[in-house]
Amino acid sequence: xxxxxxxxxxxxxxxxxxxxxxxxxxxxxxxxxxxxxxxxxxxxxxxxxxxxxxxxxxxxxxxxxxxxxxxxxxxxxxxxxxxxxxxxxxxxxxxxxxxxxxxxxxxxxxxxxxxxxxxxxxxxxxxxxxxxxxxxxxxxxxxxxxxxxxxxxxxxxxxxxxxxxxxxxxxxxxxxxxxxxxxxxxxxxxxxxxxxxxxxxxxxxxxxxxxxxxxxxxxxxxxxxxxxxxxxxxxxxxxxxxxxxxxxxxxxxxxxxxxxxxxxxxxxxxxxxxxxxxxxxxxxxxxxxxxxxxxxxxxxxxxxxxxxxxxxxxxxxxxxxxxxxxxxxxxxxxxxxxxxxxxx
Amino acid sequence: xxxxxxxxxxxxxxxxxxxxxxxxxxxxxxxxxxxxxxxxxxxxxxxxxxxxxxxxxxxxxxxxxxxxxxxxxxxxxxxxxxxxxxxxxxxxxxxxxxxxxxxxxxxxxxxxxxxxxxxxxxxxxxxxxxxxxxxxxxxxxxxxxxxxxxxxxxxxxxxxxxxxxxxxxxxxxxxxxxxxxxxxxxxxxxxxxxxxxxxxxxxxxxxxxxxxxxxxxxxxxxxxxxxxxxxxxxxxxxxxxxxxxxxxxxxxxxxxxxxxxxxxxxxxxxxxxxxxxxxxxxxxxxxxxxxxxxxxxxxxxxxxxxxxxxxxxxxxxxxxxxxxxxxxxxxxxxxxxx
Numbered sequence: 001x002x003x004x005x006x007x008x009x010x011x012x013x014x015x016x017x018x019x020x021x022x023x024x025x026x027x028x029x030x031x032x033x034x035x036x037x038x039x040x041x042x043x044x045x046x047x048x049x050x051x052x053x054x055x056x057x058x059x060x061x062x063x064x065x066x067x068x069x070x071x072x073x074x075x076x077x078x079x080x081x082x083x084x085x086x087x088x089x090x091x092x093x094x095x096x097x098x099x100x101x102x103x104x105x106x107x108x109x110x111x112x113x114x115x116x117x118x119x120x121x122x123x124x125x126x127x128x129x130x131x132x133x134x135x136x137x138x139x140x141x142x143x144x145x146x147x148x149x150x151x152x153x154x155x156x157x158x159x160x161x162x163x164x165x166x167x168x169x170x171x172x173x174x175x176x177x178x179x180x181x182x183x184x185x186x187x188x189x190x191x192x193x194x195x196x197x198x199x200x201x202x203x204x205x206x207x208x209x210x211x212x213x214x215x216x217x218x219x220x221x222x223x224x225x226x227x228x229x230x231x232x233x234x235x236x237x238x239x240x241x242x243x244x245x246x247x248x249x250x251x252x253x254x255x256x257x258x259x260x261x262x263x264x265x266x267x268x269x270x271x272x273x274x275x276x277x278x279x280x281x282x283x284x285x286x287x288x289x290x291x292x293x294x295x296x297x298x299x300x301x302x303x304x305x306x307x308x309x310x311x312x313x314x315x316x317x318x319x320x321x322x323x324x325x326x327x328x329x330x331x332x333x334x335x336x337x338x339x340x341x342x343x344x
Numbered sequence: 345x346x347x348x349x350x351x352x353x354x355x356x357x358x359x360x361x362x363x364x365x366x367x368x369x370x371x372x373x374x375x376x377x378x379x380x381x382x383x384x385x386x387x388x389x390x391x392x393x394x395x396x397x398x399x400x401x402x403x404x405x406x407x408x409x410x411x412x413x414x415x416x417x418x419x420x421x422x423x424x425x426x427x428x429x430x431x432x433x434x435x436x437x438x439x440x441x442x443x444x445x446x447x448x449x450x451x452x453x454x455x456x457x458x459x460x461x462x463x464x465x466x467x468x469x470x471x472x473x474x475x476x477x478x479x480x481x482x483x484x485x486x487x488x489x490x491x492x493x494x495x496x497x498x499x500x501x502x503x504x505x506x507x508x509x510x511x512x513x514x515x516x517x518x519x520x521x522x523x524x525x526x527x528x529x530x531x532x533x534x535x536x537x538x539x540x541x542x543x544x545x546x547x548x549x550x551x552x553x554x555x556x557x558x559x560x561x562x563x564x565x566x567x568x569x570x571x572x573x574x575x576x577x578x579x580x581x582x583x584x585x586x587x588x589x590x591x592x593x594x595x596x597x598x599x600x601x602x603x604x605x606x607x608x609x610x611x612x613x614x615x616x617x618x619x620x621x622x623x624x625x626x627x628x629x630x631x632x633x634x635x636x637x638x639x640x641x642x643x644x645x646x647x648x649x650x651x652x653x654x655x656x657x658x659x660x661x662x663x664x665x666x667x668x669x670x671x672x673x674x675x676x677x678x679x680x681x682x
Contacts, residue, residue, distance in 0.1 A: 065641030159530055164617030164634075166416075166642025189417035192642040200532055200628045201617030203638060207484070214489050215532050 029056040030302045036062075036069020036082035039168045039223070040286040043103050044082070046317045047310045054309075057302050066168055067192065073097065073289050079299045081289040084168020085192065086268045098292050098341045100267050100334045101285040102307065103314075104324040106224040106252040107169055108234040108282070112212050113139060113154065117233050119246050122147050124238035125180025125273070125281065131219060132160055132177060133184060134198035139217060147238075154217075161211045161220030164201025166192035172284040173221045176272035180281075221282075224252070225322035239281045240273045247280050252324040255283035261330055267337070285326075293343050304338060311335075390659045397653025399646055408653060414619040416639075421650035423657055425619050429536060429629040430661060433611060434604040436540025436625070441548045442597055448548070449555030450581055465556060472549035480613035483542040488533030488614055491541075496533065496626060499526045504626070521623070528626035534616040537625040542610055547600035554596030558589040591673050598669040605662050608633035632658045 029052075034044070041063035048059035064072075066083040073081030074095050087099055109128060111121055123131075127143050130136045136143060139153040163170045174190035188194050202208040205226040212220040212232060219235075224247050227234050236244045245251045258276030259269050271283045288307065294300030311334065315325035326334070394401075400408060400421060411422025448468065452461050501507040505516050505523030516523035528535075562585050570580045586593070616628020617638060632654050640651055 067642040067644050071644065157531070159532060164612070165638040191417045193416040193639055193647075195413070195415035195417065195619065199618070200530075200534060201638070203612050203617070207613065210484055211532070211534070214492065215530075217531065 029058060030298060031058045031060060032079045032299050032303045032306065033060045034062070034069075034080040034082060034288075034303075035064050035072050035078050036289075037066045037084045037168055037286045038063035039084050039105065039284070040082050040103060042321050043314070043318050043323050046321060047314050048306070050314075050317060051306055051309055055305075057306065059306060065166065067166065070289065073291075076291070076295055079290070079294075079296065079303050082286050083289060084284065084286050085171050086266070086270065086287050087289060089265060089268065092266055092289075096292050097289050098266065098337070099287040099289045100307075100337060101326060101330070102288050102311065103318055104252050104256045104271070104283060104285050104326060105322070106247050106255075106280050106283050106324075107173055107221055108224050108227050108247045109219060109221050109237070110209065110212050110227050110232040110234050111219045112214075112216055112233070113156065114216060116151075116153075119234070119236055120151060121153070121233075121235045122238070122244050123235050125176065128235075128237070129177045129181030129184045131158055132162070132197070132199070133181075133187070134160070156217035159215045159218040160196070160199025161208050161215070161218050162196050162199050162201055163193075163208055163221075164203050167204075168192065168284065168286070169205070169221065169223060170194070172270070172272055172282060175270050176282045179273045228322060237281050239277075239279050240275050241277045241279070243277055245278060245280055249319060249322070249324050251278055251280035252283045253327065255279035255281070256285070256324060256330065257327045259283075261333060267334070290342070292341055300342075304342070308335070308338075390656065393652050393656040393659065395652075397649055397651075397656050399649035400653040403646065403649075408650075409657075412619075412621045414635075416643075416647050419646045421647065423632075423650075423654055425621050426630050426632040426635045426654060427657060427661065428621060429615065429631040430605055430633070430658070432536055432625070432629070433540045433543055433615065433631055434601055436537060437543035437547055437604040438597065438601055440541060440544035441551055441600060444544070445548050445552035445555055445596075445600075448552040449559055450585075452552075452556050453559035454577060454581060454585070465553065468549045468553055468556075472553065476546065476607060477609045479542055479546050480610035483538065483610060483614040484534070487542060488538055490533070491538050492531060492533030496528070499626065500528055504528060504624075524623040525625050528624050530627075532616065532628070534614045534628055535626045536615060536629040539611045539615040539629075539631070540625075542614055543604045543607055546607065546610060547604050550603060551596050551600040554599060555589075555593055558592040558596070559585055561592075562588045590676060594669060594673055594676075598666065601665060601669075602662060605665065606633055606658065608637045612637045632661075 069081040178185040255274035412424040504526035612634040618628040
């Protein structure tokens, strides 16, 4: 879903465009446009359909990638941008922008080892980083065995599969590895695209999951919804609190609830390696970026109403797509931020 | 009366001639405009990519061409891996597609029974119309796994220098480079070679339909004279048909090559997208177009500029390849004394 093939999503958006231009003339409906992250595209589409039914206001969202979304909002050609990586305080200040998270999702390491099912393999952050650094090259490595007492892993070569396209999934995954492995932080660092020390690259979630399915002994990482739909075996991870957790809506919610939102300005928190006892360590969110003093006040007002509606009523839609709605305390904080930072 | 009529007719003819000349001029300008439009868009596109890539060219200088590093986190970029990948996949594609297309075209124009020609040639034209993403999906979901299970093990154990059983074959030991070209130890179907094969399948329709068309332009009396002198079909093809159509055949081949150089989606799906130089054809790699398709969406700053610079290099590579084609044609013409 995170870049669920840009081709198809673009076809989707143009269809929305066509539909909007055909039917959008009725009554006083306002069309707002946004662009950016493909991570939120499915849930935004679902929310906008529900919202259009209720109010007649339509949302056109182009899932062109976070980088392009940020570029477009800086140029002021859209009403809001959506990005998987938060903007820095300087950027926000110089363009007079504000940002807030809208929805939470999880990223899971997936493996293809003969006879191994989901939740059977357990890894900690450092081991995962060593695998992706190419330092651990075999599934029967003592470091992996030490974490998986009682599970017989074959002497099979590990093939690393990573994203070949720039993506928010890679951003959050590499951010997590940077937090748990000093070597990763020094050598590879984190970003939407990095110089991968080893492995092959698949395009999009579907590319990675397809490669993982094809290659015995492979390990990759995809969005949770994608792994679930395609029944690929995921791995349990040891979180910052030292607990092994399984990826689920609950553990993503636990990460969102325990991330350090209180001390962060403009919600600039990357949620990976969250401290909660039940928190899934690679949990991600997408930020919506908007002008504090809108260029088009009417559009901006509709956009805020939309997000207000979505944050308060969109939980079921989010859950049906395996996203997790933001915790209530965070929603309150965001609404307070709207009041104090944005001019409606 | 007659004199009057003649006097009246002259201006009419003059007016017509005048109008015709004006229309001709207008028509000429229109045609010139159409031709210049192509030139303008070509120069515009080349100029725009050069302008977009100026930061990368200035920042890395000549090293951009020779560096194999591509590191977005440190903002260090080099074009060697994608340029190499583009050339090698296109070369593999031509290596396979040219003989096969030649066979298809010959069969259809010389050997096949007439009732078979039309359906097969329309099938080839349909094949040319399939969008490249379909080839990419097919390559990823069907061909790559098949290749990994059935073709690759054979290649690595009989030609590679890292066979599964550890016994290096005679070929790998005695012929230089072969062992390294097929040496590989990852159990993965996507590779430079797989991408080249899928590209070959994509360009076969182009090359073979051009070849078939030009083979049909060979005058029947030339062929029949040769047959009358007792030539075999092969001799007629090699000594009459090919020399007669040589330049058009080469043109068709380069049309296919042009498509292979720029092909994006299909290659992106199956080349494995690894920014590392490797002598092995069975290792994953990257091409210029696949790198741009992968990274453009999320790129900013110097990375975006480096991708634009790559696009400009694709122009340059295509231009050089076409120049070589022109030179080849000229030398052929020269040799034939034309």
